[in-house]
Amino acid sequence: MITISAATGQLGQAIIPLLLQHVEPSGLNLVVRTPAKAEAFAQQGIRIQQADYADFDALLKGFQGTDKLLLISAFGTVPERIQQHRNAIDAAKQAGVKHIIYTSFIDADPASPSEIAVVHADTEQYLKASGMAWTILRNGVYADDVLRNAAQALQTGVLASATKDAGTSFITRNDLARATASVLLGQGYEGKIYILTGPAVITQERFAQLLSEVTGKPIQYVPISFEQLVAGLKQAGLPELIVTMLVSSQKATAQGRTSQVTNDVLNLTGQAPEPYALVVRRELANAQILTSNAS
Numbered sequence: 001m002i003t004i005s006a007a008t009g010q011l012g013q014a015i016i017p018l019l020l021q022h023v024e025p026s027g028l029n030l031v032v033r034t035p036a037k038a039e040a041f042a043q044q045g046i047r048i049q050q051a052d053y054a055d056f057d058a059l060l061k062g063f064q065g066t067d068k069l070l071l072i073s074a075f076g077t078v079p080e081r082i083q084q085h086r087n088a089i090d091a092a093k094q095a096g097v098k099h100i101i102y103t104s105f106i107d108a109d110p111a112s113p114s115e116i117a118v119v120h121a122d123t124e125q126y127l128k129a130s131g132m133a134w135t136i137l138r139n140g141v142y143a144d145d146v147l148r149n150a151a152q153a154l155q156t157g158v159l160a161s162a163t164k165d166a167g168t169s170f171i172t173r174n175d176l177a178r179a180t181a182s183v184l185l186g187q188g189y190e191g192k193i194y195i196l197t198g199p200a201v202i203t204q205e206r207f208a209q210l211l212s213e214v215t216g217k218p219i220q221y222v223p224i225s226f227e228q229l230v231a232g233l234k235q236a237g238l239p240e241l242i243v244t245m246l247v248s249s250q251k252a253t254a255q256g257r258t259s260q261v262t263n264d265v266l267n268l269t270g271q272a273p274e275p276y277a278l279v280v281r282r283e284l285a286n287a288q289i290l291t292s293n294a295s
Helices: 010-020 035-042 056-062 078-095 115-128 146-156 173-185 204-215 226-235 240-254 264-269 276-286
Strands: 002-005 028-032 047-050 068-071 099-105 133-139 158-161 192-196 220-223
Touching (some): 002 056, 010 028, 035 047, 047 056, 068 078, 068 173, 078 115, 115 133, 115 240, 133 173, 146 204, 146 276, 173 192, 173 264, 204 220, 226 240
Parallel strands (some): 002 028, 028 047, 099 133, 133 192, 158 220
16 A cells, blocks of 8 residues: 655645556545545545644554555644654554655755755655665656745846856756656665756746746846845744745855756656756746736
């Protein structure tokens, strides 16, 4: 049986339909914090179990009978996420799970300035030391979040960033889902790390150019310091947790830590990941932000 934890997030919901093309609903088990959000899957005959990453006993119950577990990473503070991931791994081991596939991050390095990277680095090491079979999927930065990343720029005509001339190999959730489903359905992936990226590195200056090209509205790229970034985020009223996470992520990007490009998605699925320019156009078109003079 394949179990997916945190299955009602966007990534999990993209993976499940791909699995259902090859396995019966009875062969899937979704462990979720809020079962009501998984009602549509329950109606298809998929087993739904309630568990929070902080609740070891519920995880232990939810993982029973699992051959492969897709452990989708949690959200929270660094200490919270580290402990929650360790809970899930410990519960999986005690429940007799044979193989864990973990959704890590492209920059899983304890030396990274990124808070996200530090969490994933710890989880990777804990998983490797667990004695279970494992596969690590180091996911790139989501390409689909165009509107969130461009919101202020589309309003003001200015895209400010502290990432200097470094870039990111953005990848869509659908491409990540395809690669993940291939690992869950296939064999021979134990003990391997895959770095799942988009096909090219996109700097924030290039992102501004894409926004201009797609919307027909001039978007100016403005490099700023990290001090200016912190001040701007705080002025926007963002919570301290989010400010710290965003700033640490931009520091990692500025060091080139999100600029890897690999062929792992192509090798796992037989299909190359979607170019970022196409993602930008589609997301803005869906939001009806395109203008008549945009080519």
